[in-house]
Amino acid sequence: MRASLQWLAEFIDLPAEANLVERLTLGGFEDVEITATGPDLSEIRVGRVRECTQHPNADRLSVCKVEFGDGEPVEVVCGAPNVAADQKIAFAAVGTKLPDGTVLKRAKIRGVVSSGMICSSRELELGDDHDGILVLDPDAPLGAPLPEVISGSDRELEVGITPNRGDAASLIGLAREIRALFGGDLRAPETDPPETGPAAADAIRVEIEATDDCYRYVARIVRGVRAGPSPGWLVAKLAASGIRSINNVVDVTNLVLLEFGQPLHAFDLAKLRGGTIKVRRAVAGEKLATLDGEARELSAEDLVIADSERAIALAGVMGGANTEVGDATTDVLIESAHFHPGRVRLAAKRYGIQTEASYRFERGVDRLGVQRAADRAARLIAELAGGEVATGSVVAKGAAPTVTEEIRFPTDRANKLLGTALSKQEMAALLERVGVRCASSDADELVCAIPSHRIDLQLHQDLTEEVARIYGYDRIPVTEPMGLLRGVERPRLWRMAECSRDALVAAGLIECQTLPFLNADWLAALQLDADDPRGRAVRLINPIREEEPLLRTTLLPSILRLVQQNRSRQLGRIEVFELARLFRADGAPSRWGPSLPEESLGLAAAIAEREERGLWEAPTLLPLFFKLKGIAKKLLDQLGYVAWFPSASLPPYLHPGAAAAIEVGGVVVGSIGELHPDVASAFGLDVGCAVMELDLEGLVVLPQQQVRFHKVSRQPSVRRDLAVVVDVEQPAGEVIEAIRKTGGKDLISVELFDRYAGKGIAKGRTSLAFRLVFQRYDRTLRDEEVTKTTDRIVKMLAHRFKGELR
Amino acid sequence: MPAGVDNLERLEEEACREIAAAASLQALTEVRARYLGKKGSVAEVLRGIGDLAGDQRARIGQLANSAKRRIEMVVSERRRALERGQRDRTLGAERLDITLPGAEEPRAGHLHPVTRVFRDMVEFFTSMGFSIEEGPEVETEYHSFEALNIPKLHPARDEQDTFYVEGGNALRPHTSNVQIRTMTGRTPPFRFIAPGRVYRHDLSPRHYPMFHQIEGFLVDERVTFADLKGVLHAFGRHLMSDDIELRFRANHFPFTEPSAEMDYGCLLCERKGCGICSNSGWIEWGGCGMIHPQVLENCGIDPDRYQGFAFGMGVDRTALLRYGIPDIRLLFEGDLRVLEQV
């Protein structure tokens, strides 16, 4: 809501600007600001047309002699039909900067030199009317800057209004708030119209068919009006609130809307058929051309205003072109009504239009303010556009809305909720400031009468908020809550996620977070099996990007795209991970409820081959797989699990020769591996990339390994190195396992320290070098004991793996 | 005999001078031999006292011995100095170029800025006895809206801001669904936080379709708005600064009554107004209030017996401000050059 401060001051005395902004801000209004945002009209002056004569060479032009305070009167050519001698007008002298930024020059128009311009509201950016000039109040002081004589073009107050406070979306609404916060007296505008014409009821009947959608409909009639340009003050007031001037009749309805917050509509009575106004639901498919020039096909859900034949307005939203008030209009019907907020909101949403009227109806207007607004509009139209106000109004009534008129307010509970110790009298005084009348019942209770414009006040808690708001939230004490001290434990999955992050960060990876949206092609690129549940994803109805309508079932596409994007940023080191929810759409039962997709916490990591090493450090040449395997092993260690990496259950997007499952206690909980080259190229990756996936939810239900102390030996250990040549296909893990078994309990460690194929080794064979360490707790091992065991190992290797000592 | 005494004093003085001047261990050995050796000067003095009277001989002998000890001490001091000098010269030849960069491995990874801020927040609340609760990200309209007292036609429920999935559910626009799920079917007291990821259908310079919130709830028989202020003040001090100033503005949320928005005093300009706080001196922090009785009732809790507070705030903006990141998109676009700075 935007309004001229000068105009607001007509309704209540205003405090200093800074004070006003602060209190309104603390009192519940958002983004409160006072600005000078209107067009800069300070160089435009009040002038007077001394003489007005016909232009010698043009029928439609006049030549005016204009005086504007100091200096000689000047001669000006004017094209407006409404210019006349003795008018006070807005005058721009030669050299004046106009609102559009141009500087006015002397010009010769059809042979007459024009030394200035008599401005229309359009040229001043106050309205759309450019047929006529802006005519000022005859009392306006000659030569004064224009902003001094038309209110509203200087300082504007802008406030954001929360959805519950539709009652504040008017000048009187704001003035009421200012009274609540600062005190003072409201000055209400005059409303009584001079009823001199024949009875309105003779001209029109009003019927409410949709009684649930319309509580009240008031019609007033003004006959014999002259629709035309509005006076300057009216144009300026509307402009300050962001409404452009149309003509004096329509402008009055908008002015009253701004004053009272009650939307009005003016119909051309002559265009109304059958002398009837009907408030009814539209017939599905019924057509209405609205005032914005759109031809609309209506729904049976829409509430319309109709005459005896057709719809003439979309109720509460916008009028129809078929009954529009124009220059030729003489008789006007003014509608002031109370429509159902939800009904108006539905229509405004369906047609995607928000108008000043629909905005207010949606939030609920004062049910007792309907008549007052109609009266005020009739009075002003008669005043500004002439004409005769018909006697009485035609009123129709629908079903009364449910309203709260009285609330019993337990003041002790208000104190208990706020943590304050306000007396009943203090609370009553605070509530009276917002117009709630309080009577005392028993010791701790006030009986509160709710003003009709405050439809948001329904519960005693709502009144507690009013008390707090007017008292000031900042004056409520600051205390610490009391209650039982209880230890809290973070959920196990939460701890596991945190521990995973720490382990991966310690391994040098960077944590990323990405949007959960997937393109179907990315999912397809993973070449999942037909029965893989990850192939079916939850679909968004309104995705942010049409091509990414799915919620992710796997983190892989997100993380591979991230690797690719960082490659294209030419980064040399891309080692990343992400933890996020995954969504399943395969009908798996969800812990969150039957209609919801199951969600689980997924973890994925990716490392890309590094292009450059540290400039002077020796590179490590281990394949990516082993780097990631080391990371995975450490991660699971940290989580408290002993992991195995068998080459079974491999996902199809991994390189079949460089991948392994992650298995804990016989359960597959993830996978690691280098990316299948086809998948890599589908994601535009031009370097090797290894990925890890871990199902944290699958893991969290498995028992963790207890950390147990095992004693350390004081006896010396014996070390033996052993190189054995085996078949190149022979998995080294099996050889290590066999050595460990054969070595018995004295063999405390087996480590592979070299793997070599090439010169000196037969084709198809590879040399594995192991370091064996023997040690006992009770005594020193003798050399011959160790040799005996080693010999047994060598024999076993020869027998089982065709291993030859090297 | 005075001549002998004089002699010794002079000898000692000369010896100290020569020792100090000895430039190498070799030279030092020679100087020592010259004075303290069997044929050295001190020995010579001692040899010359044989013909002196007994008491005099004893005195000179004493003096000579102490001179000998003093010279010996100076020699060993000098030797230590010479030896250390020599070792330093040897080590100096092995010196590293300390301006070369340090080892790359192990290279530190980085937590996401949002994770870091979340941890900080969660640590505070768990230390105050708030448990951590979670809920689904795809949520029913009931848990996201209706149970929170946001009716279908309410202007606060702008469907254009919500991501709907096929079947009528939606990505949650706030973490308040966790409030409903946690409270329903349980009996107060409750003290919990709901940290999590939320979604709004909005992609503009100031908004991103995905962001993060933390909400907190305390429900008991006597929990007041004043307590809410107390908890948030303590939280603000923990999260930002001991000097943090908070401001509570009246506002409207369907799920709290009374409701407030809270701001904190801009720490950059100390409330004088700057670009970060749009010259207002205040930065919006979040919303809070006393849980609406209808919401309690929706969860099966008697609003005449129990009352409680709720608050919620964004996490991402705190992360942006803390690390000086200018744009929320930088958090989620995965540019490692950004993420490795935090």
Ligand SMILES: [Zn+2]
């Ligand atoms: Zn600032």
